[in-house]
Amino acid sequence: MSHLEYGPLASIIGVWKGDNGTDVAPEPNDGIEHNPYSEVLTCEPAGDVFNASKQKLWAVRYHQTARRLSDNTVLHDQVGYWMWDAVQKQVVQSLTIPRAVCILAGGISSTDSNGTLHLDVSATDGDAHWGIIQSPFMDNNAKTSAYRYQLSVEDDVLTYSQSILLEIYGKFFDHTDGNTLLRFNHP
Numbered sequence: 001m002s003h004l005e006y007g008p009l010a011s012i013i014g015v016w017k018g019d020n021g022t023d024v025a026p027e028p029n030d031g032i033e034h035n036p037y038s039e040v041l042t043c044e045p046a047g048d049v050f051n052a053s054k055q056k057l058w059a060v061r062y063h064q065t066a067r068r069l070s071d072n073t074v075l076h077d078q079v080g081y082w083m084w085d086a087v088q089k090q091v092v093q094s095l096t097i098p099r100a101v102c103i104l105a106g107g108i109s110s111t112d113s114n115g116t117l118h119l120d121v122s123a124t125d126g127d128a129h130w131g132i133i134q135s136p137f138m139d140n141n142a143k144t145s146a147y148r149y150q151l152s153v154e155d156d157v158l159t160y161s162q163s164i165l166l167e168i169y170g171k172f173f174d175h176t177d178g179n180t181l182l183r184f185n186h187p
């Protein structure tokens with residue numbers, strides 16, 4: 001398979017699965033929830049777009065579903081795009097989750113001496129470009145203040161960790177997730 005024009009995003013195309021997810025989420029009264037989860041992440045080539053007749057972006061569309069190991073119920077669902085601007089050497093992730101929260105995160109890709117690809121994107125509430133949009137309810141009760149997502153791919157192994165700074169139950173809470181996934185097939 002050749003998806004060279006997708007730049008670093010070529011490495012994430014495929015169907016990925018893993019059972020080692022670790023989630024740390026907030027609970028009322030200073031509580032902390034630890035949720036082990038399984039996950040399926042599908043990343044498909046979505047072609048290219050031209051913006052203002054100047055900027056070319058290559059896009060990968062993804063869908064992530066995480067399920068509790070305890071009872072297989074869905075604990076997180078997310079859809080979005082990864083985009084690559086080869087001229088600016090910029091990586092962009094747009095995502096939405098069914099809590100009425102959307103994020104546009106920007107960042108970089110790099111490849112280390114072992115050939116491992118790294119993507120690192122972030123967004124901050126209030127930033128004019130790499131920002132977070134949320135419903136009035138979430139803004140007032142469970143605000144996403146900052147987002148950082150780091151991913152690495154070596155051959156058919158993808159590892160990610162993310163940190164989401166929430167303002168919930170009257171304080172800041174670092175909502176974190178991470179998993180290691182294996183690639184099952186290329187679409």
Ligand code: HEM
Pocket residue numbers: 023025026027033035037066075076097099101102103142143144164166168175177178
């Ligand atoms: C693998 C990824 C993720 C998993 C497994 C996950 C899981 C969870 C869980 C289990 C809760 C607690 C829900 C509850 O107690 O009712 C939670 C809360 C929350 N998550 Fe996530 N999450 C993920 C990613 C995200 C992302 C990317 C965002 C933001 C864009 C986000 C925003 C929130 C918010 C705002 C809450 C607070 C809602 C509440 O507890 O009332 N999460 N998440």
